[in-house]
Amino acid sequence: MTQPNNLLLELSGVGKHFGGLTALSEVSLHIQQGEIYGLIGPNGAGKTTLFNVITGLYQLDQGTFKFGGNAYVRCKPHQLAQAGIARTFQNIRLFANMSALENIMVGRHVRTHSGIWGALSRNASSRAEERAITERARELLHYVGIQRPTHTLAKNLSYGEQRRLEIARALATEPKLLALDEPVAGMNATETESLKTLLQSIRSDGITVLLIEHDVKLIMGLCDRVAVLDYGKKIAEGKPEDVRRDPAVIAAYLGGESISPTQESGADVGRDSSRHSQTFIRDEFRPTDNGRE
Numbered sequence: 001m002t003q004p005n006n007l008l009l010e011l012s013g014v015g016k017h018f019g020g021l022t023a024l025s026e027v028s029l030h031i032q033q034g035e036i037y038g039l040i041g042p043n044g045a046g047k048t049t050l051f052n053v054i055t056g057l058y059q060l061d062q063g064t065f066k067f068g069g070n071a072y073v074r075c076k077p078h079q080l081a082q083a084g085i086a087r088t089f090q091n092i093r094l095f096a097n098m099s100a101l102e103n104i105m106v107g108r109h110v111r112t113h114s115g116i117w118g119a120l121s122r123n124a125s126s127r128a129e130e131r132a133i134t135e136r137a138r139e140l141l142h143y144v145g146i147q148r149p150t151h152t153l154a155k156n157l158s159y160g161e162q163r164r165l166e167i168a169r170a171l172a173t174e175p176k177l178l179a180l181d182e183p184v185a186g187m188n189a190t191e192t193e194s195l196k197t198l199l200q201s202i203r204s205d206g207i208t209v210l211l212i213e214h215d216v217k218l219i220m221g222l223c224d225r226v227a228v229l230d231y232g233k234k235i236a237e238g239k240p241e242d243v244r245r246d247p248a249v250i251a252a253y254l255g256g257e258s259i260s261p262t263q264e265s266g267a268d269v270g271r272d273s274s275r276h277s278q279t280f281i282r283d284e285f286r287p288t289d290n291g292r293e
Contacts, residue, residue: 006033007069008208009054009177014063016049016232023049024232027063031177036199036209038223038240040216042252045229047212048090051181054210055087056080068176081110084176088166088183096155100146100165103154104137107172140168144198160191164198171202178202179210184218196222220244228252 009031016024024046031037039047052058053065056077065072067083075083086107095103112133114126141150144164148157154165163183170178180199184192196218203209213219219226220240228236228243230252236243243249 007031008033008035008067009210010064010066011050011054012064012066014050014053014065015061016046016053016058017061022232024053024060027229027232027234029227029234029237031208031210033176033208034203034206035224036203036211036222038219038226039210039212039229040214040219040226041229044231045252046232047229048181049232050229051087051179051210051212054080055085055179078110081173081175084174085179086170086173086175086177087179088163088170088181090181090185092162092166094154094162094165094169096153098154099151100141100148100154100157100161101134101137101150103165104140104168104172105133107169108133108136110173137168137172140171141165143171143201144168145194160187160195163187163195167198167202171207175207177208177210181212182214183211184213184215192218 007030009029011030012028014024014027015022027046027050039050041047049058053060056075056079059074067080067085070083072080072083095106098106112129114129138150144167146157146161146164146168148161154162157165167178167180167183183199184195187195192215199209199211199222211219211223223240225238226236226240226243227234228246228249230248235248235252236246238246
């Protein structure tokens with residue numbers, strides 16, 4: 001099959017093993033430039049493992065990985081960051097005792113050129129570059145909607161602001177692909193809607209977004225295309241309205257056409273045990289008698 005010429009990321013037959021455990025098996029997907037692409041699946045499906053392969057934290061055991069038309073084999077995270085892939089994590093990973101501005105400046109240094117000599121000598125070129133880094137960091141603070149003073153320590157920001165600060169730091173690397181691992185986890189409805197608007201702005205500014213999220217309602221309302229993983233395999237891929245009707249997806253989330261009382265109570269900790277998430281899943285995937293969504 002001929003792939004579109006605006007293809008940004010292409011995975012073909014990707015596999016990842018940990019001893020005798022197969023975390024990913026024959027996963028293939030492609031992401032086009034300018035898309036918001038969603039990756040969903042029950043807990044343990046392999047979503048974060050796939051993110052770690054894409055961003056260089058894990059090395060794939062089989063298959064191929066291409067980004068921007070170039071093949072990448074056994075690359076380190078900093079090499080993929082330089083290539084244009086930036087990410088955030090499920091658990092916030094900020095420098096807690098550094099200011100909001102300084103956290104973003106750290107991300108910006110992947111695009112700087114002064115080096116050790118420039119830092120030691122403090123020559124005119126390195127000073128100019130540092131001023132540019134600071135100014136860009138200020139712009140990104142405003143862009144993601146953090147209105148606090150720039151010297152505010154990261155640990156003193158609210159939870160939602162810390163999530164936005166992580167996104168700002170990732171944007172400081174000038175990514176072509178922004179990979180976000182559960183960015184709205186723990187947020188209320190207002191914060192989620194606000195972040196949705198930010199992600200749409202990021203896409204409008206030409207950055208492709210790859211999104212892992214358990215908030216299925218958000219995924220279905222935001223993403224251009226969605227892929228679903230289950231037990232390390234891709235079971236569906238396509239437009240949200242098609243994926244939500246796929247029998248394999250319904251079975252993966254609901255075990256069929258209904259949620260058992262055990263699942264409803266959240267006792268099934270091996271799958272998506274959050275009752276809040278189960279409510280979204282039920283609303284999005286359970287078929288109705290009249291065929292309406």
